[in-house]
Amino acid sequence: MNTLNPSLLSTFVPTGTLRVGINLGNPLLASLDGNSGDPKGITVDIANYIATKLQLPITFTSYPMAGATVEAVKSNEVDLVFVAIDPVRGADISYTPAYIQIEGAYMVKDTSPLTKNEDVDAVGNEIVVGKGSAYDLYLTREIKHASLLRSANSQAVVDDFMKGIGNVAAGVKQQLESDALRYDGLRMLPGRFMVINQAIGIPKARVDFEKTNAYLSSEIQELKDSGFIAEAMLRHQVQGAKVAE
Structure with a gap:
């Protein structure tokens, strides 16, 4: 015991x-x-x-x-x-x-030319993340060319994204999918960029x-x-x- x-x-x-x-x-x-x-x-x-x-x-x-x-x-x-x-x-x-274990994923607008996770880390892309989250820490280490824009917390990511901040939203896959139900014109990139x-x-x-x-x-x-x-x-x-x- x-x-x-x-x-x-x-x-x-x-x-x-x-x-x-x-x-x-x-x-x-x-x-x-x-x-x-x-x-x-x-x-x-x-x-x-x-x-x-x-x-x-x-x-x-x-x-x-x-x-x-x-x-x-x-x-x-x-x-x-x-x-x-x-x-x-x-x-x-x-x-x-x-x-x-939880998956970290990317979300973009339907009009985005990005189609896969590997497209995200490129000059000119701006990724919205929740400040201090696990995926913020991970992306801070791993992203070499794109920029990170930090929302106040994870729950604010999609709302900030829809206000025109950044061109990629990053977060827990299920939370992004849930938050996206409040908006039209969004899609998830297939797969995951990390396991949390x-x-x-x-x-x-x-x-x-x-x-x-x-x-x-x-x-x-x-x-x-x-x-x-x-x-x-x-x-x-x-x-x-x-x-x-």
């Missing part, structure tokens, strides 16, 4: 309450309940499971985008977060293995964070093996993503 000894638990959860940072920048994984205003989604389910297993009270703090969530765990406002694995963030955050691996992150500044990460990693593996993640995806109607291997 996976467990944490009292000493390790006190370094992982120094206040005695598991403080969880929820990233609302990816509605596939978390959103606010329309009635209660409380966060809900796969990440909330996983956090509640861990708190129950450790017999701890739990509190949630919601953040509008991944960047703010990352800063919260780095500054010890929260004990763990749910964000995409990224090497830049990895300087300060220790990740579990991924629990779910979502995981639990904890601050490396904590004592014995490696041991805590090992515990959380074993819990994530158990949740994948037991079907918990797959069932949560069905319950929250998450489509187009898959349980990470």
